[in-house]
Amino acid sequence: MATGEFDLIARIRARVGTRDDVVLGIGDDAALLAPPPGLQLVVTADTLNAGVHFPHDTAPADIGWKSLAVNLSDLAAMGAAPAWCTLSLSLPQPDAAWIDGFLDGFLDLAGEHGIALVGGDTTRGPLSISVTAMGLVEPGRALRRDGARVGDDVWVTGTLGDAAGGLARLSGEQVPALRARLDHPSPRVDAGRALRGIATACVDVSDGLLADLGHIASRSGVAAQVEVDALPMSEALRAAFDEATRAAMQASGGDDYELCFTAPMDARERVEALSSQLGLRITRIGRILAGEGVQAVHADGRPWSSARRGYDHFAAQ
């Protein structure tokens, strides 16, 4: 049976949750939302393309989860509370089973963070998912990239390099625990919210730690120094790769969706308390210096070097 665009939209509409501030959701020319007074709107958009942002063998539920997760991660990096999102879905052919699987993952994560899917479209084309996510934050409280100050510590949540490790094959096999981190990232929304008033700058680690920290450095007009040996590592990554390989994955692998942030030295106890409270590892990995750029060093101060420092979707791979 052919499933047309309107059937797919009906299928989506039947399953989405809502919020009190959604006046009109899916089904009109546009959604109608009532933002609470006094808050600023935080908006981000990210696209995932098959074969570029996820392997072709990724399960539909994982694609759904990840397409929302990468956007929630941007809201997290701003300290915003997730509110609403739109979904533009291009599919080679209508496929109700694929859509149902996709929605399982997308709506599972949406429910976890109380974000309502309020609009979008389905079109025919190569598999591609564009999501725009909107969140809310109090004026002056958003975490930005441009607030790092000389003397600040550099911190990162969770562990690094797992997603890059999940892409790699060892004797022809992927490591399931690492592949799960690639397919099913956890956006650090609670951590981002809790860091309002503590962090001076924040970015999510999507292109690789050194590249993303470089955005903080350049926007803040400072330099950052990172101690590569201090980067947090999962047991699965340690077990699977030699030291040089996993260090490169931790420093430069993309898709971790952890938060990298700066905070004054006198905030160390607050950050550590937050880590306990959230049950989330938060590791001090470096500091902010005068100058520009990001230096990666070993514990003894020797420079660390890796051929590949970041991920650029258009760079030669």
Add this chain to the structure above:
Amino acid sequence: MATGEFDLIARIRARVGTRDDVVLGIGDDAALLAPPPGLQLVVTADTLNAGVHFPHDTAPADIGWKSLAVNLSDLAAMGAAPAWCTLSLSLPQPDAAWIDGFLDGFLDLAGEHGIALVGGDTTRGPLSISVTAMGLVEPGRALRRDGARVGDDVWVTGTLGDAAGGLARLSGEQVPALRARLDHPSPRVDAGRALRGIATACVDVSDGLLADLGHIASRSGVAAQVEVDALPMSEALRAAFDEATRAAMQASGGDDYELCFTAPMDARERVEALSSQLGLRITRIGRILAGEGVQAVHADGRPWSSARRGYDHFAAQ
């Protein structure tokens, strides 16, 4: 010279306009916006894929224009004032000249309507453009699809069928004036704004008049009757096609981006005054009846029929 993702983003960022309510635009994890108090937020998302939503030979500037126009048309259909938008652009390879052309069209239309591009991403993939547009409207004043009442007139702005005519080839050639309507639609933002308080329901004509009016009918729980011979037609369409062909284009062709709306009979003078004031043809084409569905009839009441009544991106073409 290779042009990476960050270069493309810098290229875009250097050219976008801004607004006083944009606290932080392109260049952070997300944009930060300060919505004016007391207004509702109107959000829509639409994707254009090469070969599906525009012919492969479409000029980059026209693709840029159209990718924003289709979204502004949705805001227009809600009676919203355009405010901000995001752009997700997938390109097979980085191409600075293509981006510059694309931005010429996109930013030209953005400037015309005072909408600020505040974020998005560029990724590698088959050519695809996803835009999310946000607008503002006073509570209770949005034009919705569900307000049509029995006895209302049905109206449409501009002329119909030109975009469908622009796709057709006559003796191997396209008609330039019609092709221009396909590539360079004018979203009826001013008309949508002016129809607040007059129209009882409104939809933009993107999938074809009968299909889109069908959305008003089903959402409002009424039937609509349209007189096909009354549908407004450009001179270029009249000159290029025989009566049966152009009537089918007017009734069922997509991509016109006119507004179809309903209004009480006692609003006829106000609609006509509005038409003069805007310098925009607005034609009465039918009426709302009890029942369901859309009937297309001739002036003498005989039913009109056409094999293809609407456009569905996933239907067999």
